Amino acid sequence: MNEPYSPTAPRPPSGPRTSPGTMKMLMCFLAAFVVAQTIGTALFCLYLHMKTDKMEETMSLNEDYVFLRKVQKCQTAEGHKSTLLDCDKILSSFQDLQCKDGEGSKQQPKFEMQKGHEHSHSKGKNETTAAAERRQPIAAHLAGDMNSRKVSVLQWRKTGYAPMSSLISYHEGKLKVERAGLYYIYSQVSFCTKATTSAPFTLYIYLYLPNEADRLLLKGLDTHSTSQAYCDLQSIREGGVFELREGDMVFVNVTDSTQVNYNHGSTYFGMFKL
Template sequence: MDLNEPYSPTTPRPAGTTVTMKTFLYLTITFVIAQLVGVVLYGLYLHMKLDKVEDEMNLREDFLFLRRLQKCLKPQDAGATLLDCSAILNTFQELQGRSSDVPQKSPIVMQKGEKPTASIHLAGFKDSSQPVSVLQWTEAVYAPSDDAFSYQGGKLKVTRGGRYYIYAQVTFCVKSLLHAPFSVYMYLHLPSETDQLLLKGVRTPGRSDNICSLQSVHLGRVIELQQGHTVFINVTDSSKVNYDHGNTYFGMFELSERNL
């Protein structure tokens, strides 16, 4: 080595070469990650596809088994078929035995001595333009009705004792500037006794400016009734009652021990 040779430092790499290498490295890493994600997604797709194919194969096997069983159960086909009907029938009997071992949900059955519950629903009925002391009713469309009740003259009678829920709604029309309250009363009628007030509902309407303003009063309670007890409803002014469909109704239903 010549000591007199001038020293020259290492020539630095161009900046463009470094940027190119970094870009290539990033692209390579991105490509590898994309490949890995694609492989994972494709694996999931194949797994779901295989599960679906397996389910379809199971359904096809079940269908084929039922077809074979159907042929073996037909007397005219049992002798002509090449199927091993004895093995198929034995498999079917084993399946029946397994299903009988599974505890079944017992249906709700009526216990001995338990009577069925009764119910009735009536719709308001206007049979006179004159005010009446007791509101009149008629059987509502598609509503339950039971022989445990009898109806006459606006009064609903129970033919067997029990615990009942009684309900009623009375809708009335207000065409007055006065603030007169409208009251609804539910009475229990007992033979040879004074009628007993079961429920009372009161509503005081506001101003209506001679336009029919509909208001409703709803009543309901549980009561113990004896055979022959009768329930009826009256109001302060029956001429204001609105009898449009669904506005005014009256009914009751018996509560069984399961409801208590």
């Protein structure tokens, strides 16, 4: 009896089969391993480089120490007798190093000298300013300004021959100081007297105080002449040292301003800083 023919079924593979997921994990692991190996190698190289630098520095220090020990030994009689040391060469090298170091130390103070120069320059500026103040002292001298009306504060004017510092200003008969200190204040007033007047002629120098009564600094009196002449000239002069603050103002007043004589050099008012 004939059996029907059937083809032989394909035989399954005998070995285990690797899945794609496993291959992917294996590749990732290999890549991570390579990266870690590279980083580790780089860190090791860096560490080795730093270690080498430190060893070179240590060896350099050791060489310096050994060289100094040789110099020290060569400076003794025993070292000169030793045949293992070339003391002439060692001492010559040491002297060369000292010369180089000396040149560096000579060049180094340049900045300090420059700083000292700047300091002396600023000091010189201050000395120049002080010298300028000595050449141009803080002072003012004013001549009387004629006024026919009776006034409570005598008026003054600048003259070409008299000093007038920028640190002293003039405002409506008053001198104002722009720098505090000790000042000598002075004034002279010449006046024309008449025998018919019995009251004395009085000269006042006041410190102007805007918020309170003015403070009297100096006061001078002179009686009228008994001469029968129509007008007999007399004068009062006074002066003193006072401590003034910045912004203080002083002025001059008399009992009767219509009797003041304004001839050249007769009536004046001024101050200067001590």
